[in-house]
Amino acid sequence: xxxxxxxxxxxxxxxxxxxxxxxxxxxxxxxxxxxxxxxxxxxxxxxxxxxxxxxxxxxxxxxxxxxxxxxxxxxxxxxxxxxxxxxxxxxxxxxxxxxxxxxxxxxxxxxxxxxxxxxxxxxxxxxxxxxxxxxxxxxxxxxxxxxxxxxxxxxxxxxxxxxxxxxxxxxxxxxxxxxxxxxxxxxxxxxxxxxxxxxxxxxxxxxxxxxxxxxxxxxxxxxxxxxxxxxxxxxxxxxxxxxxxxxxxxxxxxxxxxxxxxxxxxxxxxxx
Numbered sequence: 709x710x711x712x713x714x715x716x717x718x719x720x721x722x723x724x725x726x727x728x729x730x731x732x733x734x735x736x737x738x739x740x741x742x743x744x745x746x747x748x749x750x751x752x753x754x755x756x757x758x759x760x761x762x763x764x765x766x767x768x769x770x771x772x773x774x775x776x777x778x779x780x781x782x783x784x785x786x787x788x789x790x791x792x793x794x795x796x797x798x799x800x801x802x803x804x805x806x807x808x809x810x811x812x813x814x815x816x817x818x819x820x821x822x823x824x825x826x827x828x829x830x831x832x833x834x835x836x837x838x839x840x841x842x843x844x845x846x847x848x849x850x851x852x853x854x855x856x857x858x859x860x861x862x863x864x865x866x867x868x869x870x871x872x873x874x875x876x877x878x879x880x881x882x883x884x885x886x887x888x889x890x891x892x893x894x895x896x897x898x899x900x901x902x903x904x905x906x907x908x909x910x911x912x913x914x915x916x917x918x919x920x921x922x923x924x925x926x927x928x929x930x931x932x933x934x935x936x937x938x939x940x941x942x943x944x945x946x947x948x949x950x951x952x953x954x955x956x957x958x959x960x961x962x963x964x965x966x967x968x969x970x971x972x973x974x975x976x977x978x979x980x
Contacts, residue, residue, distance in 0.1 A: 714747065714750065717750055718745050718746075718747065718750055719745075721745045721749065721750070722923075722936075724938075725745070725921070725922065725923040725936070725938075726742060726743050726744065726745065726920075726921055726922060726923075727742070727921070728740060728897065728898055728921055729896065729897075729898055733898045733899060733901070733902040736898065736901055736902050736905065736916075736919070737898075739916055739917065739918050739919055740918075740919060740920065740921075741805060741918045741919065741920045742920065742921075743797075743801050743804070743805065743920045743921065743922050744801075746798050746800065746801060748795075748798030748799070748800070748801075749795065749798065749923075749925070752793075752795040752925060752934075753925070753933075753934055756793070756925075756927040756928060756933050756934040757933040757934070759927065760927075760928055760929055760932075760933040760934075761933075773785050793828045793926070793927045794828050794829055794924065794925065794926045794927070795828070795829070795924075795925040795926075796829045796832075796867055796922060796924055796925075796939065796941070797829075797832055797922055797941065798832060799832045799833075799835050799836075801922070802832055802833060802836070803835075803836065805865075805918075805920055805941065805943065806836075806863075806865070806943070808836060812836065814835065814836055814837050814838045815838055816838060817836070817837045817838055817839070818837055818838065818839035818840075818841065819833050819836075819837040819839070819840055819841070821833065821840070821841065855946075863917075863943055863944065863945065864914065864943075864944040864945075864946060865941065865942070865943055865944070866941070866942050866944065867924070867939055867940065867941045867942070868892075868904060868939060868940055868942075869924040869937040869938070869939040870892070870897060870900050870937065870938045870939065870940070871937050871938075892904055892908070893907075897921070897938050897940075901919065901940045901942075904940070904942075905942070909942070909944065910947075910952070910955050911952070913946060913947045913949075913952050914944040914945065914946060914947065915944065915945045915947055915951075915955050916942050916943070916944055917943050917944065917945050918942075918943045919940055919941060919942040919943065920940070920941050921938070921939070921940055921941075922939055922941060923936045923937065923938065923939065924936070924937045924938075924939035
């Protein structure tokens with residue numbers, strides 16, 4: 709009975725968390741790799757709801773957080789108190805997105821999480837990398853990452869959240885001082901991803917090889933158990949200097965294009 713209830717809850721997760729509109733941005737649709745609803749996401753939601761309903765936990769966190777804020781940055785306070793935890797990809801979703809082979813081993817492999825916050829999302833990468841590093845973001849660091857990616861021929865994974873302005877204006881969530889914003893144009897989620905790809909990443913020397921859509925979830929409080937924001941996760945290839953102009957020209961010439969995608973109806977299957 710318990711398993712049936714969890715399966716029902718899994719199916720009740722919003723479909724739009726993982727789906728995109730077929731008719732928009734056709735060349736980006738060809739690169740889209742769908743993610744699926746999974747039990748790790750459900751566990752995070754249920755744990756967030758349980759903590760939000762526990763007045764003892766909320767009072768303790770608020771009191772300790774107030775005291776610690778005089779001595780530590782907000783991300784450190786959140787990490788110590790287990791507060792404002794975030795969820796993006798489960799370990800299995802991360803493995804599927806990177807198409808890691810069954811015989812993949814973590815020995816000798818390293819990963820750098822840029823803009824890691826309190827590290828709750830970084831931990832999902834630990835099963836696949838022996839050395840996990842985390843740091844905050846900067847424009848200079850982005851250029852350094854492109855150079856390192858070229859030197860070692862390693863991929864780059866980034867995620868970006870697209871808050872809905874209307875939902876943000878109605879939300880009781882306090883502003884997140886750790887977030888940095890990037891001005892992106894577009895009416896729909898798909899148009900925003902296309903803008904990011906063609907107007908920001910390509911000129912900076914990165915080509916998108918695949919991408920997926922998942923919800924960026926953050927633990928809430930007694931008013932809102934958790935907060936969800938549409939987010940894109942993109943797998944990038946660092947471009948050589950002589951490739952950057954060609955990539956920009958290609959994106960400019962593609963326009964809307966005409967394509968079909970066969971990956972659209974699979975998300976009801978293979979719950980993880």
